[in-house]
Amino acid sequence: MPRVLISDALSPAAVQIFKDRGIDADFQPDLGKDRDRLAAVIGDYDGLAIRSATKVTAKILEGAVRLKVIGRAGIGVDNVDVPAATGRGVIVMNTPFGNSITTAEHAIAMMFALARQIPQADASTQAGRWEKNRFMGVEITAKTLGVIGCGNIGAIVADRAVGLRMRVVAYDPYLTPERALTLGVEKVELDELLRRADIITLHVPMTDRTRNILSAEAIARTKRGVRIVNCARGGLVDEAALRAALDSGHVAGAAFDVFAMEPATENPLFGHPNVVCTPHLGASTSEAQENVALQVADQMSDYLLQGAIQNAVNFPSISAEEAPRLKPFVALAEKLGSFLGQLTEAPIKGIRIEYEGAVAGMNTRALTAAAVTGALRPFLQDVNMVSAPVVARDRGIVVEEVKRENAARDYESFIRIVIDAEDMPRHAGGTVFQDGKPRVTEIRDIAVDAEFAPHMIYVRNADQPGFIGRFGMLLGEAGVNVATFALGRDRPGGDAICFVAVDEAVSPELLARIEEIPQVKRARAVRF
Known part of the structure; x- marks a missing residue:
């Protein structure tokens, strides 16, 4: 039974989902605040469900020997060391x-509160002061709203703003013209947005590229009297520069729900009469809290029980429906990659994975990750399906996919992997039969039919009489039992291969004796 630790406050309904799915859920909502205790126990769990209080650092991950998945109930994962998790x-x-x-x-709501000075007017009125003339607001209608980031949340804001009869301009490098047309917004570059917007709202994640996207220089390029709303992430706006712009009157007001340092007990924006602040309440509704808790419980359960991956930030998604069908092809891709990786001694320059037939229409990103994992693991023991694509990229290894939906062979699906090493290219291919077991069906363009086994011997030899007898005799003398024996050749008397499954690992001494057989060109022990 998989075990999941819930280290932050999560809906009881989410806890029940884990239990109903047959997962042992350990609900300790205050544990995330104690890093030392979390580090001490994390090694006992397969999954970790968190909100924002738990900080999953590289140090905590060092002890997470069983951990397979971290589920964040919410959008931001800046409290998780994603590269460290990926590496593990x-x-x-x-x-x-x-x-x-x-x-x-x-x-x-923050935009309205800012435009009509609602918090300040409320405080004044409840203090017994009737300052009707003091709180002169501005209308929203016909104003230009500049949306920085038009993803899930930004698009909803834009849609609501269009309904309020606002003109909406959006800056988002990934916003297509078609999507902009559908939303009813005008796609512009950042400088134009700064120049035209009466109100600016931010909806981008915190990255190196977006940090201080509203810097002092950017704020200086905005229209005088602009109002700025940030309900996305702290650090997107230079808060000190914004305070100076508020003091000078260049910026008419700001409404912030997020801050560079949280919990925010002190901040340059605090105390300014034209600033509205809330304590990171963007997701704080009963509906949202319930929704994200239930969603993360379902996603983690699907992964731990079925291998389905949804909304992962460091791996391609695999639906619950396609996971069972993908599983044997994932095994095939990894084993083919591993086989070629074990034969490769020179540095790898590139890995090409060719998909033919029905498999070409599957989720090949997951299969490619498996193939790259297998190919790199003989050199990098700690590499895995999550980290392999990143490791390959960082090492300058070019990974290429080729898809041919029309099967060119006698199989419904066929995967061929080519490893381009500095000495020579190597390639092998295989398929999955009706029994669900992956098989290698081609090595060096030579047809063969072999199941993968934990211990195997690969031999490349000349197709001449006497090899099989001598080879079998050596195995017998060494006490090595043969499980399966697959042969193939390109033509009579030409090049041949032998792929043999044995019951135990073979010694270097036995391999050396096999290579002494006159017909043998190369012999290697491989493990899966």
């Missing part, structure tokens, strides 16, 4: 849709 093969999931509407509505 841990899937990191979030719930990008569960609180999108709630966060978007909060941004709209």
